[in-house]
């Protein structure tokens with residue numbers, strides 16, 4: 001018996017959760033439930049994160065959480081509960097299987113069967129944003145080695161477990177050589193440990209185009225957070241409907257399972273909603289807690305129900321569907337088919353599924369790190385880069401000369417183009433050409449002189465070499 005936490009959520013949440021739990025009970029899932037309240041009412045009671053301390057305690061104790069969609073009230077600065085839960089519990093992997101159910105559910109891609117594995121904690125979702133000048137705001141894109149190793153290890157282990165033959169990695173490392181470059185590099189490091197699984201890398205833009213056009217070309221795709229957020233919705237939609245997809249959010253200790261859709265408030269309380277997305281989440285949960293036999297029975301009964309044309313309003317099509325049903329009746333139809341297998345759709349076999357056992361992250365010895373120079377970001381309302389170079393040049397030293405000025409990453413001094421648009425946000429790079437390590441004291445003296453001259457410095461970024469290799473980007477056009 002496994003104790004799990006459930007939250008019935010908002011809108012259609014209670015109906016689809018009740019339907020899902022009825023199916024799990026009928027399938028003899030060995031689970032005990034602790035119900036908590038999260039979402040709209042908790043927010044409106046004044047809790048900005050939508051969850052109480054007591055509920056956190058339950059979630060952390062049980063470690064497995066089945067969550068229905070919730071409504072985040074508009075305005076008022078309420079924090080997204082999903083993002084909070086993922087980050088607080090370290091749920092680094094988001095898994096979304098996207099499979100077409102042709103010919104029973106309309107899709108342009110009958111042969112589609114792709115799993116998207118998205119890194120869930122890092123990237124631009126670190127949520128570190130600042131306004132730096134009147135004209136420029138920034139969001140930090142943070143990618144870490146442990147973050148990359150954990151998600152890529154997970155993707156390969158998942159592929160082996162579920163018989164996936166090929167893993168594709170999507171990044172944009174032709175542009176983001178440091179951040180996406182690290183993700184790609186880690187993928188290339190780990191792939192050889194899985195010689196039975198084919199591996200490949202695509203630049204995300206053309207990869208996304210290919211996924212939307214020919215999803216059959218892919219089996220499992222692993223990618224950083226932002227691309228995964230967008231493309232997992234695209235994949236679910238082109239497979240048939242976002243209403244059919246579930247997702248698992250997994251961490252070292254805890255896991256959360258859900259539907260990918262929202263609380264659909266307009267459909268609430270009418271016994272109309274399709275419970276399939278949450279049921280798919282629950283099936284992943286059963287596999288996760290080692291009840292693969294129950295997961296398999298439920299999934300095959302669900303496939304048979306879809307195949308028999310028993311459809312909720314969102315899937316119902318004159319001609320293809322046999323019977324239009326409500327949420328409760330759909331659940332009853334699945335229950336009535338427990339023990340049956342689909343005949344046209346492929347039945348699943350989860351019998352050999354074990355709880356995934358992943359290697360713990362091992363930190364490598366620190367590399368030799370040398371300070372080579374500094375980027376000083378300046379708020380300056382002028383427009384002529386030569387004028388700024390003259391001003392900032394006065395604070396440069398022989399040890400730390402001014403080597404370049406960029407605006408939004410584009411080199412504007414020396415030898416910039418008149419055509420380049422310049423904002424009030426300038427990066428002044430102080431970097432000697434000899435490539436030898438410098439002292440941090442030089443940076444402090446540059447900043448002190450800038451302060452004395454009234455230059456508005458907004459931040460600095462040290463320029464390092466790791467293991468003898470410069471580890472920072474060049475200016476565009478440098």
Ligand code: NAD
Nearest residue numbers: 069070071072243260261262263264265267273274275314
């Ligand atoms: P939504 O997913 O709730 O609805 C989009 C459309 O899909 C609607 O037309 C809806 O009727 C339909 N739909 C969704 N699920 C369905 C189902 N199970 N059966 C039948 N039809 C279904 O997206 P939205 O309208 O943008 O968001 C509504 C609320 O949900 C918002 O407050 C949003 O913040 C929240 N939301 C929550 C989650 C979550 O808790 N994981 C995720 C997304 C959105």
